[in-house]
Amino acid sequence: MAKNHQHSKSEQIKKELHQAFDKLDRRFFISNIITCISVLLFVVLLLITIEEFQFLSSLAKYVFLFLGIASAASLFFWLRSKNKLDPFQVFYRKFAHSEHIEEINYFLDLEKDDLADPSLVNAALERNLSSIDFLKFKDRLDAYSESQYETQFFKNSLKLSVGLLVFFLITAFTFPEGTKRAFYIWKTFEKPNPYTFTVTPGDVTLEQGSPFSASINFENNQTPKTVSLFVKTSVEEDFRSLNMDPSPSGFIS
Structure with missing residues (x-):
């Protein structure tokens, strides 16, 4: 009975660790996409503002859009190459070390050891897991995940995108003609005669x-x-x- 309980507890701990790791990975990927969309939205805002006063040609608007898409795509691949998430093993080791729960390292390492005696492994698991309070472990894991760079990047990218979206709506209402002409990217508009x-x-x-x-x-x-x-x-x-x-x-x- 104790063996089954400890096995269930170890599975719960591993599940929580994997879920936390996967959540960070998803957040980082979504953050990259949001950041790139924000760059593209900024280019559109710039295009609307310039179009409001300058009456750009259709070629100039196409060039603006191309540069925006190219910049967003380049930024996405740069972020993916420069900021890679640590492997799962590194993630749980850093967590265990920072939270002083070295027992997690021990039992995960033991479970990966195929050459060890199963009875010795079970005894070691029972000894290590007995000192871990699962609810406290989960709370500390959640707090650790929230403090990681990937989570902070995710939150900041959301704030940036919301701010740009609000600014975009303000710009669209402030410059309705410029917005209309900017979205008719295939058309060149002539500046109207200001005199009657x-x-x-x-x-x-x-x-x-x-x-x-x-x-x-x-x-x-x-x-x-x-x-x-x-x-x-x-x-x-x-x-x-x-x-x-x-x-x-x-x-x-």
Whole structure:
């Protein structure tokens, strides 16, 4: 009965250790993905902000998107290569040493020893496991896992992604036109004319040799520094420019 109890206890301890190790591995993998998505989201935010004021060409927007994807992918593989999770054996040894539960090392090492006498192994397991309180062990394992780099990286990457997502929503509502143009990546938009004006006369019939005068009136007190007016008759193929002089409400030829 005692043997079965100790065997069950050892299996529970091993299960908890493996679950903690697997959880750290999953968190680290998810953290890498979240970080890379955050980089891509930052590039999109930058694209929206620039598009709001600059009216980028479709080629420039494609280049922006390509650089964002390339940066995110490069960062993912770099993180995977530079920050590798310790093997399971190293993980439980570090935990046992930091929490002063060396009995875990002993019984796990004993179970892996295929050449040892089974009766001696069982006796050693019973002696080592008798001093371990499973509930306290589980609490200490949870606390140890929460203190590891992988868990901290996971929490920080979540905070970063949430912050960027909130900033993205604010940017999208602040710059709706820039957001719309940025997402129509295959289209090039032209900057609209900021001035509202009226040309007089719009269409007129004159006898040959008669003088012609045109005026351009701007609204809302928004007047450009210089204005060029091009006209042509029905028999002319090309437009010709008229000299425009400033007037109180606009320009006049």
